[in-house]
Amino acid sequence: MILRSVSKNVRDQNWFAVGLDFAIVVLGVFLGIQLGNWNEARSERERYAAALDQLAEEIEANREIVAQYRSDYAEPLERVRHALDALSTCAVMAEAEAAVDAGLQAIRGTPGFYPQISAIRDLTEDDALKRLQAPKERRQIQDLRRLIERVDEGSNFVENLPFRNPIEDHPMVGYAGATEDERTRSGFVRRLALNAPLEEACRDEALIEAFYLWERVGGFALRLAAIADETLDTSEAELGF
Template sequence: MILRRLTQHIEDQNWFAVALDFLIVVVGVLLAIQVANWNERRQDQSAYNDSVIRLVEELRVNDRHAKIAKDVTIDGLKAVNAAANSLKACQTGPEVLESINDGLNEIQTVIALELRFEAIAALTTDPRLIAQQSEDMRQLFNDINRLSTRLDQWASIVQNIMNNMAHERHALISYEPLEMNNLDTIVTTGVFQSYFRKRELDVPLTEACKDPTLLGLFAEWEVGTTYIILQINMYREHLAGWLETLGYPLENAS
């Protein structure tokens, strides 16, 4: 309709009307662009807010996973420490033997630390989400991504080292028999732990305590495990601060 009227005004040489119609068209186009831009900014802001909420949940999940990994590993560290101390002191007796065998089986396990990165990855790589961030928030998200990634990488490295070390053969260690009902359990119930043959000393305690390489197995596991526990502690301290900054304090952060 505007175009038809504009054409008529040109034919009538009504230049004022032509200018007015042209102005109406221009204003209409500009308003449409402004509305489209406003709608796009609103959608980007909504997407950003949703991403921050997802990050908060992701950090809370990571904190729970880190705490579980730490607690389980501390329990294992106590068992290994008791076994190493008994071996170092050349103690003997059925309880000592059981403690050392428990320690030998404990060092076959490694920390299962699983961190999530989906939300923080989006906030540090998506241009639309980055455009919504202040300089302080951009720095915060980069710190979260950097420290979370570093912990995950270091945990993987230590896990691989400890895993290779734990499964090395040792001359003084043998394996208990594996009964068929254990194999039936893994097939029928999926209890994977039942599949493993348990380690046990293959020599008397008085002979085992004289071999420094056996004590070394415990000591190296303790070093790797303690290092990761310290890293988890530092990460969880940072994580509590991040959530505080985002306005979602972490509850029960022990």
């Protein structure tokens, strides 16, 4: 329609009308582009708001993960310390033997951390989302990712330590018989047991060092949990969640 009008006005040499048609075309193109930009900007703002909501949910989920991580280490750490006390006294008593037995089950592995970081990654890697962040907010989100990843790296290191020198490989450690309930239980792992008298085991330096190593590992894991909690608290306050 516009093209037909322009052609007619050119033939009639109605230059004012030609100029008006041209202005209408330019204005239409401009408004079309501007409307597309507005829609894109609105879509990005909505996506950014959704990403922030997801980050707030992720922080709460990670609080629960940290709480579970702390719990997974706190109780075994107590068992390991009781076992060390029993080994240090070399007392041949049923109570001491039970403490060492419980400690053996604790030092055979270490729990993992596994935080949720999908929203953190989106907000620190997506250029469109990063453009909508104020400099201070961008730094706060980047700090959150950096610290959570450092805790995750530390927990991965801790988690792999027992598998470098498994306590099962120690010559004084064997496997205990399984009860019927343990045999049928999902995820069954056979218990460990000393295959040497306690008065002999308590003088074995390698065995005692294995317990001391796990005690250090457990203490370090609890420190990681404290750092994670502090990071989540700080980020939640700074970001206004």
